[in-house]
Structure formats: C-alpha cells, structure tokens
Amino acid sequence: MTAPPAPSVSAPRASAPPDVLHLATTHTAGDPRVAQKEARTLAEAGLRVGLVLPHDGDGVGPGGVAVYGVERPATGRDRVLRTTPAVVRRALAEAGPRTVFHLHDADLLAHGLALALRGRRVVYDAHEDTPRQALHQPWIPARLRRPAGWAYGAAEALGGRLFAGVVAAEPAIARRYPAAKTALVRNFPLLGELAVPGAAPYAERPAAVAYVGSITRARGAEEMARAVAGRGATLHLAGPFHPPALADAFRGRGGVVVHGVLDRPAVAALLGGVRAGLSVLHPTPKYLEAYPTKLFEYMAAGLPLVASDFPVIRQFVEPAQCGILVDPLDVDALGRAVGWILDHPAQAEAMGARGRAAVEASYTWAPEGRRLVAFYDALRAGRPPGQPIPA
Structure with missing residues (x-):
C-alpha cells in the first residue's frame, strides 16, 4: 500500500492571508481534483491558496499550496461531529476578511451557510449528487438516509441562494444552481499525468x-x-x-x-x-x-x-x-x-x-482550469461569477 504524497512537514507562514482556502473533510492533501487541479491551478494564476483538511500537521502541497492540517477522523460519524467543525475553526484562524471559503464536502454545508450569513464569501464545489448519494451511505443509519438526502437537498438549495458561487463537476449538477453564480468545471484528467513513458508494450x-x-x-x-x-x-x-x-x-x-x-x-x-x-x-x-x-x-x-x-x-x-x-x-x-x-x-x-x-x-483539465480561473476573476472583481455551460 502506497500512501498519498505527504507535503513537507512545515508550512511557511504567508505574509498576507490566503485569497482562497479550500476546505475538505474526505479528501487528502494530494487529492486529484481538490489539490492537484483546483488549488494548484489557482495558485499558478497568482492567488494565495491554502488547503484545510485532515492531515498530519501543516505542510506544503502541490504547486506550493499551504496545507493546514487537522486531526484525521476515525469513522464517518467522527468526521461529521468532530473533524468538520475542526476544519472550519482552522480555516477561520487562517483566513482574512476577504478570504474565499471554497467547500468541497457536503458535511461542510451547514457551516458554509453560517459563514455566508455572517457576510463571508463562500463557494461550494458540488462534486457529487449528494442528496442521492446519501441514500447509499453505509455510515448513515438506514432509517435516516432518506431524511438525510432531503436535508442535504434543502441545504444545497439554500446555498445556491446564499453562497457567492458554485463550482459543479457535472452538467446535471450545475443546472440545479443559479446560472449567474455557477461554473461547470469538469473533473477531466491532467493530460500528462497518467501516460507512463516506457510502459510495457x-x-x-x-x-x-x-x-x-x-x-x-x-x-x-x-x-x-x-x-x-x-x-x-x-x-x-x-x-x-x-x-x-x-x-x-x-x-x-x-x-x-x-x-x-x-x-x-x-x-x-x-x-x-x-x-x-x-x-x-x-x-x-x-x-x-x-x-x-x-x-x-x-x-x-x-x-x-x-x-x-x-x-x-x-x-x-x-x-x-x-x-x-x-x-x-x-x-x-x-x-x-x-x-x-x-x-x-x-x-x-x-x-x-x-x-x-x-x-x-x-477531455483534458486545461480548459476546465481556465474556467475556474475566470470564475474567480469575476468573483474577486465583484461580477457574477457564473460561466455558460459548454455545449
């Protein structure tokens, strides 16, 4: 078993607060979408970017992105009850007044709504059809899965109204949110990442x-x-x-x-x-x-x-x-x-x-990354960040 790449053990303290903090509870500091693609792309575009997620200590991730670690959860229940609040607390400790909180897990929705109601800028990254996914989560008791799906659906609908923007991974998900706030950023691969030079014939x-x-x-x-x-x-x-x-x-x-x-x-x-x-x-x-x-x-x-x-x-x-x-x-x-x-x-x-x-x-990441940067350019300029869904 090979573990995901661990960032270095110490993260340099930024001279200014991050422009964007990516918050996650189920992803790692080497996650393909969260870290390798989105966070790294925004950092390469000149933004100060950080990751706040379960990790052993602080570090530096892909592209020089700062990693702010919280204790890893032991179970799904532990993640919701303990890790999720810890991620939010750590993000607030590292953020400045203009930092964008970019959420990557539905566990963070309620906290994101609270941040938005307090005037903070929040972006929700809708990777999954969470209301339907809740119907099959083994860590949710069977009798609670349908109510959980309804609750997630209601939270996402409210987030579409209160959040500064939404980044959706698939067209069917993107169409559930207000077009003026939503960008489709598909999870296509980095072109050179999975082709192995000298692979066996x-x-x-x-x-x-x-x-x-x-x-x-x-x-x-x-x-x-x-x-x-x-x-x-x-x-x-x-x-x-x-x-x-x-x-x-x-x-x-x-x-x-x-x-x-x-x-x-x-x-x-x-x-x-x-x-x-x-x-x-x-x-x-x-x-x-x-x-x-x-x-x-x-x-x-x-x-x-x-x-x-x-x-x-x-x-x-x-x-x-x-x-x-x-x-x-x-x-x-x-x-x-x-x-x-x-x-x-x-x-x-x-x-x-x-x-x-x-x-x-x-089907490569490069054009998706450009759409993500355009989304953030508009958001930071005070314009509606939504991007038309490609044909």
Whole structure:
C-alpha cells in the first residue's frame, strides 16, 4: 500500500492571508481534483491558496499550496461531529476578511451557510449528487438516509441562494444552481499525468485489468471480482474501501490484488501494466446520471474500457469506440467483455489509442482550469461569477 504524497512537514507562514482556502473533510492533501487541479491551478494564476483538511500537521502541497492540517477522523460519524467543525475553526484562524471559503464536502454545508450569513464569501464545489448519494451511505443509519438526502437537498438549495458561487463537476449538477453564480468545471484528467513513458508494450502485459477509485458494492466490486476470476485473469483494486470492513471480502481472494490508496505516479504505473480499466457502477439513481472520473483516466492512460451501459457513459464511449459497454449486474456479460479484450490484444490496443486521442481532443483539465480561473476573476472583481455551460 502506497500512501498519498505527504507535503513537507512545515508550512511557511504567508505574509498576507490566503485569497482562497479550500476546505475538505474526505479528501487528502494530494487529492486529484481538490489539490492537484483546483488549488494548484489557482495558485499558478497568482492567488494565495491554502488547503484545510485532515492531515498530519501543516505542510506544503502541490504547486506550493499551504496545507493546514487537522486531526484525521476515525469513522464517518467522527468526521461529521468532530473533524468538520475542526476544519472550519482552522480555516477561520487562517483566513482574512476577504478570504474565499471554497467547500468541497457536503458535511461542510451547514457551516458554509453560517459563514455566508455572517457576510463571508463562500463557494461550494458540488462534486457529487449528494442528496442521492446519501441514500447509499453505509455510515448513515438506514432509517435516516432518506431524511438525510432531503436535508442535504434543502441545504444545497439554500446555498445556491446564499453562497457567492458554485463550482459543479457535472452538467446535471450545475443546472440545479443559479446560472449567474455557477461554473461547470469538469473533473477531466491532467493530460500528462497518467501516460507512463516506457510502459510495457500492450501485447506483452499480463492478463490483468484494473479498477481505480472508491471501492463499494454499488460500484461493482463483487461483480468485477467474479467476472475476472472466471477468465483466469487478475483484477487490481486501488482505492479506499467503503465501508472499510468490505476489504476483508477481497484481501487474499484468488485473482484479486488489493493495493490500497495509491498516489498518482503509482496509479499511472498500475494502469501502464494492465489490459483494461473497469467501471461497472450499479444502476442507482446517482450513477445513472453521473460520469465517473475514472472513465477519462483510463482513456488518458490509453486503456480500453469495460463500463456500465448507461446513456451518460455511452455518449463518451461510443463515439470514440474506446470500450465495451455492459449490463453492470450481468457477471457473465462482464466476463465476456473482459475475455474479448484479453483475447484480442491488437483490437483492444486500438480501442485504447482511440480513447487517448479523444481525451487529448476534448477531455483534458486545461480548459476546465481556465474556467475556474475566470470564475474567480469575476468573483474577486465583484461580477457574477457564473460561466455558460459548454455545449
């Protein structure tokens, strides 16, 4: 298991308060979207930027961004009750009167509303469809999940009115907020991040496939393991298990390699040594409308995909002809798709090359980063920060 990259142990005290503080409770100081993309992009645009999140001490993150650490939570309940208030307190201690509080987790919504009512500028980064996601959170008691979804929905609606702006990761989420305040900043990959120079030639790679991301039953963990085992191949799982006890069902299981959480170079190395990337989300209301970040990461790594046959995913995979779409609950269909890729390396490699070309043409972080900077330029100038949603 390789841990995310740790910033250096000491953070230099800024001569002036940060222009932007990114607040998070479930993300790390090396998080691809929060740290590597958004915080770093704003710092490179000349803003003073800090991250406030669970971390061992203070430090310096990607691009020289200051990291202000609070104690890590032990459980989901602990995160909500103890870590979230600690993140807000630390942010207030580091902020100046003009600092923008950029929130990255729904746990922070109530605190963000309180800050906005006190006249502070707050931006909400809507990564997920949180009201629907609450219906599947294992740390929320089953009887409370629907009320929690309603509460999150009400808080997000109120935030759309009170917050200075909203940054949304997907079009369906962006359209729920006032257009004048909202920018769509999709979580597309950094172009050079996942392509490994000198990676093993595709046809010489072992019979192996990979899944990278949060590992849950609703994200197809069991179906992937069963499908790949039936083909005599190896499934590499990289990411955190939710709930953590789920890991016990996969560690030591034949045909499955559990890597834990990998840093980005290690993710690139893993993807550079397998034959396909898997993303077989279950047809829950949340996943039927969301396009997974890993889809574009696999494409950026030049891998063919095996993914859920949902319209929102089909719109990217079919035009590029870069993968095979399946019913995510049909283990036999998933196994056949994996088997076809393993048995047809030349055609599968061509699929991966088409996916890489599609990413280079249309799905990279650079234009998303420019939209984020334009959002902040408008916000800091006192103009409505909303950006038109790209066609």
